[in-house]
Amino acid sequence: MVALGDRNIQSENRLTTQTLEIGDDTTVMRSLDWDRDRFDIEFGLQNGTTYNSYLVRGDKVALIDTSHEKFHDLYLSLLHGEIDPAEIDYLIISHTEPDHSGLVKDVLALAPNITVVGAKIAISFLENLVHQSFNSQIAKNGDQINLGQGHVLEFLNAPNLHWPDTIFTYDHKTQILYTCDAFGSHFCTDDTFDKDLEALSPDYRFYYECLMGPNARSVLGAMKRMDKLEGINTIATGHGPLLRHNVQELTERYRTWSKAKAKAEQTAAVFYLSDYGYSDRLSQAIARGISKTGVAVEMMDLKVADVQEVQELINYVSAFVVTTPPASGRYATAAQTAISQMLAAAKSKQIFGVFESYGGDDQPIDPLLTRFKDTGLKEAFAAIRVKDTPTEAIYQACEESGTDLGQKLTLKENIKKIKEIDGDLEKALGRLSSGLYILTAHKGDLNGAMLASWVAQASFEPLGFTVAVAKDRAIESLMQVGDTFVLNVLEADNYASLMSRFLKRFPPGADRFAGVKTRTAENGSPILADALSYMECKVVSRMECSDHWLVYSEVTVGKVSKPDSLTAVHHRQVGTYY
Incomplete structure (x- = not known):
């Protein structure tokens, strides 16, 4: 060697x-x-x-x-x-x-x-x-x-x-x-x-x-x-x-x-242009966000896409996302022909998304949006506009946009499953009580947060706990092995505003902490000022559990702000949804 x-x-x-x-x-x-x-x-x-x-x-x-x-x-x-x-x-x-x-x-x-x-x-x-x-x-x-x-x-x-x-x-x-x-x-x-x-x-x-x-x-x-x-x-x-x-x-x-x-009940297509601007990388982030929801993804490069293949794919999928093509140059005609085929083959029940490539010669995004909307299609997420070299925040917004699309495709099916559940087993599982916590994370230029209740201590030496994180949560990307975050424990008599804040859906790329009092932990993650206590944590391992990741983390730093107060407790009726 x-x-x-x-x-x-x-x-x-x-x-x-x-x-x-x-x-x-x-x-x-x-x-x-x-x-x-x-x-x-x-x-x-x-x-x-x-x-x-x-x-x-x-x-x-x-x-x-x-x-x-x-x-x-x-x-x-x-x-x-x-x-x-x-x-x-x-x-x-x-x-x-x-x-x-x-x-x-x-x-x-x-x-x-x-x-x-x-x-x-x-x-x-x-x-x-x-x-x-x-x-x-x-x-x-x-x-x-x-x-x-x-x-x-x-x-x-x-x-x-x-x-x-x-x-x-x-x-x-x-x-x-x-x-x-x-x-x-x-x-x-x-x-x-x-x-x-x-x-x-x-x-x-x-x-x-x-x-x-x-x-x-x-x-x-x-x-x-x-x-x-x-x-x-x-x-x-x-x-x-x-x-x-x-x-x-x-x-x-x-x-x-x-x-x-591949067994997913629904599929979304993502059309991109390899080696043009940042189209391929942005599309990959969008595709990953979609796949986190359990929706299958088919990716197609507009540079080499056959018109017949475009039509067949559009006929097959429930949603599609497309990059803005170049206005001129070698691949402009092929890409624009493919987009025309998408418009001709699209069905009114499909949803779509559009993202800019920042390739230097992008076709304007608004006329493209109008063409799709005029066919009766609805946007899955707000158009992703890229006016400079993409940052970490742009890629995170792309992933979250893809997740939004996937969640819209699976919403009706998930609601249907919830309504059908009324058995004794599901009700019995729902009687497992849990606390209320907010996970906060910082990585590079990114911040993330999530309301959590499936948290349990898992070890004495070292001190550690597990938390279940749904695969389609945005913060999941910031909780890989080696990543750090903060577990904020909510107070029994003072949790409503924080719970309401972090229970709601955030638009892709939105600041989770706007208007919330925070300070910075030693590991760089936000600490919520109104939390009963907090713990700084490092991810040690992850176990896949169907629709969740079970994340085991060691606690490195911790502090209680109100020693006499109790943790907020969450009770459910059934064990099949939060």
Whole structure:
């Protein structure tokens, strides 16, 4: 193993590299980004991330993916240490997202005769990215490249995981499957492989929920193709540790999670434009918000969308969200044609949403809104207007907008279920009494709050408790493993105003604390001035419980403001709703 960079330097953005032989004539080149705490702002990272690139040597040589541009000098030095780049025959592009293809132009400069291999649309995207001619080969599902010495590379289509041009690559000799974003995690560690399953699991799940969950049906489609392979002993991911010790366990988790999402009774479509402004990233945040409500999501890139496919999708879904397309340029006509097809196929019972891309040439959003409204469609959420580089607050508003859409789709069904419940079991469960609490959290530029009642002490040493958080609550995104928050305990004789305040629905992006007296805890979260007591907490683990997450947290700081007062108590009639 070779490591470059000083791991002892305590500074921001520690960047190191690492190489390791992972199979016969097969090397991983890992770019370790130890201090990265956000991934394109959409979601926070607790443990940094890695960008993984691979060399496969037969009689010919293939390089699978490159690295992030921030690793320019480190990565190219690492590559030179492994091989003369001019000797590389193929550069396989798993997908064209910049964190994996950021150094393609530099590799082309070092190896001008190299053949770039990728999906048809990946090659098209790269032509626009590098602005130069290069040798290329389109990889279709089932196509193979024989490198010699037994290394036969087979390609599998895996669109929308999580870009439209994604392909997997399988080496029949080593039985290594290269999957880029799929099965990855933003988890930076010196361990090349998934030795510590317990440590990896929270980040692996969070990564799935953020990037793969909104594309659950595409995940299942890709896994069907994987099932036809003769055997997989290693999954070589684009981010985080490679899967070798727990391949079966971790891939089956993807299958289980995706099947649950794909069984949803209703589906929403999200139309975006990859590589235009911030459309893809904003759409991902919206899709994640929708999927948190149990509504399935189908994502479609307007750059490559077929008009017939657009019509079929609109006919199938209960709601759709669309980005503002460019007013001119290469993809303007295709995107606007697709939108015209949406308008023609849309039905009056559907709801819709629109968001700006901030791509520099966006079609005005208000005329687009008017076109949809004129067909009788109703807005699922207020149009998302992006007038500058999106901030954490914009991405959070996108996620909350998606959640609002999903909750509107499921509202009638949920009300129906509540009305049908009158059995003794449900009434008996409802007799479990609980306190009244308000969770408050701060992370980056974001604040969150939620009224809670399902709270119980869970340990003495260390002091800890559990709280159940519904999957579709906005604060759930701020309560991942390692996150901090405050538990505010409401007073029995002084809870009505706070309960009323935090029981209501907030518009996406709204300030939960406007007009509320607060002070700042040591961990940065708001403390409610009128709370009976408060505890500063750190999330240690999470357990999935159907429609809730059971979050176990350690208490680090606590104080009671009124020692003689009692906690407010909540009583329910039945155990099937709050």
